[in-house]
Amino acid sequence: MRVRTQSPSTETRLLYDRKSAARQLSICVRSLDYLIAGNKLDTLRLGKKVMIPRAALVKFASANHFESVIS
Numbered sequence: 001m002r003v004r005t006q007s008p009s010t011e012t013r014l015l016y017d018r019k020s021a022a023r024q025l026s027i028c029v030r031s032l033d034y035l036i037a038g039n040k041l042d043t044l045r046l047g048k049k050v051m052i053p054r055a056a057l058v059k060f061a062s063a064n065h066f067e068s069v070i071s
Contacts, residue, residue, distance in 0.1 A: 014054055021052040
């Protein structure tokens with residue numbers, strides 16, 4: 001019998017799609033897109049899909065952001 005130690009929602013991923021990354025940062029996808037366009041968040045491309053590394057989310061979330069998201 002296999003015992004799961006973490007629920008699927010608390011598993012740590014290495015890469016997040018835009019919707020999941022926005023959810024992790026508690027912002028909307030449009031705001032996330034502005035951050036990506038302004039090079040304020042590192043991304044990777046897998047084919048056409050834009051992926052955000054967990055490390056980039058942690059780095060962004062731990063910094064202070066005084067400027068507006070929309071530039």
